[in-house]
Amino acid sequence: MSLMMVSEKLNELLRPPPGSGAKLPPLLTDASASSRTIEALHHFHKGPAFSSQKTVRIVMGKMVQLAFETPFLMHAIIGAATTHLCTLLPDNKAYRLAEAYHWQQTVKQYSQEVSTSITPQNMDKLYSACLMVSMHSFHQETFSPRSSFVFSPDPTALTWLRLQGGLRYLLERTHPWLPQSMWWATFMESRDPDINFDDDRAGRVGLDSDLADF
Template sequence: MTRRTHHKSRSGCRNCKSRRVKCDETRPECTRCQVYGVTCDYNLAQYKDARQQSVAAASRNGPLHRNGSLAFDAMTANIDAVLQVGLSDEHRHLPGSSGGDNLGVLGLDILTHFSRMVAVYTPRFAHLKQVFRERTFYIALSEPCLLYAMLAAASTHRTSVLPSDPSQSMVAAQLRHDAARMYRQELQSPIGRHNMDVLMSTCILIGMFSFFKERIDPSESWVLSDDSSAMNWLSVQGGLRCLIELVNPWLNESIWSDAFKVASTYEFYDDHRMGREDLDPDLADLCDINDETTEETNTYHWPLRMLCPLLRMPRHQPEDSRITNFMGRLEPGFLVLLGAKDPPLMCSSVHEWWVDARVRSECQAICMYLEWHGDQRIVDLLEFPATVCGYRSKMD
């Protein structure tokens, strides 16, 4: 039988394309997005204008109220109700909203930005983005802890693309504070099958925005500070490992099960060999590792086993998820030595070459601290990381 002629459209919204369903292309919001309960991509132009105006005014005057207003109003009310539950007594509204309806509109605006963040496909963190894109939204609409974490991550991202707008930084700071507060409260409750997905999703997002740093400033690093909280951004990276251990009996039922299986295939995280084979010889010497050394006899051994394969990876093809896995697997004993500014350990840490404001700041501060340590072996090892992070030696 001859196939009936048909018209193939390529102008459907990105939400339908990512879900691999046919979009009816109704504008400004397609029917499938209304039914699915997400903001249609056709509406994103409205949110760009909203950054320059009041979010509430933009939404009331925009095309949403010409079609699809029921879904918009229902979603806004849902988000408003969840956000109101999470607000503390001393902060009854967020910066940029006056409370009431504006809170839900602002929340929907930022949540839309989050959906755009996870909708963009890149090889980096692809398996994590897929879970956030496909599995977390419906959970967040009934869980303040996760919703605030998603909004905190998205608003923090917006500060990096709108650095000249101080109001964005205020919103992001308040959302990060509230997300962390609710996460701590949730951790005080029994942890099990019923809340493992909320906690692990929130933990991943908190690790993300805790790592973020707005500007490069090595003077603010924990290396040059006596403030123990200055290293919190690194300490929180190990939170997911602790949660996984607690919920391990139910982990196969989690929305994160498949994504974690991808991460667990990184073979060098299972390398527990004794001795110094395949370790960087200079770092092994500095850390007093010989052919008989084990993880039990030398605190540096296991972190160096994980780190050395990362140093051999192509520098122009960074595997971000492998790097964050490295940070998350650092043991408390290692972090204690790091907090005490142990020179061999800091020298191994400075070789992490992936670059953003956080890593450049910390790397420059470590170089600054270590070049005055006096050990020529350490000074020689600083040449490469100093070059990569842009640090100029004061001893030249």
Template sequence: MSSGQTSSDDTVCEGTSNDVKKLQNVFRVTVEGKKQLSGFHSRRAHRKSRAGCLTCKKRRVKCDESKPDCSRCQKRGLDCCYASEVSLSNGARSLDEAFALEDPTTTFFTLSLDNVTRGIEETLSFDINWKPDALWNSKSTHPMSTVAFQNFVRGATETMANPAIRDIMRTDMIRVSFTSAHLMYTILAVGMLHLNRVSPSKERSLAESYFWLHAIQLYQKALSSSVSKDNVDALLSSCMLMSVMTVCPERFAVTDSWVLTNRPEAMNWLCFQSGLRCILTLASPCIPSSIWATAFAGINKEERQIFDGAQQGRDGLDPDLADLCGIDDLTTEKTSVYYSPLRILTSLLQLERNAPNSGHCTSFMGRLECDFLDLLRKRDPPALIILAHWMGLMCCVSQWQPWIEGRIRGECVAICMFLEHSTDPRILRLLRFPADSCGYRLDDS
């Protein structure tokens, strides 16, 4: 997205070139397993009508594309289904409801999944690199894409603690996905990731890498055009879902942490979380008309009550943390890089530990500014202590946020290992909470 780019749509949201460059850099991610995918080749670009109804496509007859029902289906009394509408059956209000209506062995359930399969293929057929037969589940009668999609709706969305976000992901976002290839790929990638972490499989691992590769490539391409009311829902949805890729890697060992390896790039998973904040800034004029508007407004209202809003001083802060960070009664966020993260952390630590509040705790990552991230990259002890306390908190609410087992607990252990030999008694005292929470036994324990 270049600065000054315009559109005929009055709701186009423009950002500065620096904002766009930052956002695109966030998604410049290397997908593990990319070499394994070298066997997939692009097809030659070609023109093909793809807007007809799925019923005509199945019968291999020409569709006049009339809506809500094409003339052929009306004439023959057939159910007319367009991919973008994801018509399942019997007035099902969401895919999750349709999947749950009948036992998977019934014809009804199979027909519903067949509709989903056709809808996915219809959506991804706009991507010239899509090969519907490239990935097939040897243990299922349905392709990997359908298995991943079903698992996203029935499994991955269950990990969302916020009910408003969860409901949108299962309804409005699903409808949007049938009009956006990058969002569809992202949903398939998250669904396959969730299934892989529960039940690892080499076959599914390849599929996950394949979906992530195409999701990121198409998302980067989408970022090169202006954000408008027509694409804001897909862009926001993909951005929100992509963060799961870096916090739930397929394999993560404590020794992989940037803290122990001294590889700054190993901290990219945390920098990645700033992507949503960047795109929210760029898309702010479009958000009121977005499918996410009501949910975001509700979250903002709740968080205004959670965070104390203090702008100066150490009142309410843990004395040891305040001392370690050099915060006194005159300190503000303008005079100390530690002030804002510590204020946010303090508010989160005071929350009752339950499912709704666990969702608010996850927002900490996305609130970290670049100057604080730079301190973390340099393994600055006060910054690491603040981050370790947040990670310890996430370990305490892991029953509602199981994704933290992907890397957050391991990163917390790594910070404890790095700092446990410090000669500063304040650091050793402050390590107690994160170490106990993540299950690491300190040397002096």
């Protein structure tokens, strides 16, 4: 697929659904908007977070393929990549605006899909988007141990935890079809009894110095 075809397909997928009444801000429709979207997709595909995990890397490739027929999943992918680009280029207003738009569309369209139907045909699309949203819930603009949810009286501080229940909801409703999922091998790896999730390092080893001091 040529770069021009990719750009046209992305524009088609990511424009607001007909009848939604939504209008894109100028920064998301100007001449450079398409190049930023392609840049974000490339950034996601080359993401270092997945490079060392072979099975996850394979699934991520399949996820990008699915996204080319699934607007809410493509929005999630572009949103995730743009969030990371925002951390690298915090003063870029266009990225900030794109990040907000793509995550807003992800949540809106994903919610509509979940409430309409969950089938063997769309379960991988839903799993993928759900995992992306769950990962995004851990993102923080700034980090301070003192602002941790542990010390916060604000009930919304636990939103990240409640969001993790989304995948369980999907798994419960797709249980008979799970072995057909492209995520099956990855899900089953997490159930391997030989995997050690404990960190037995002593003292401050591996801890952020500010967190250790705190």
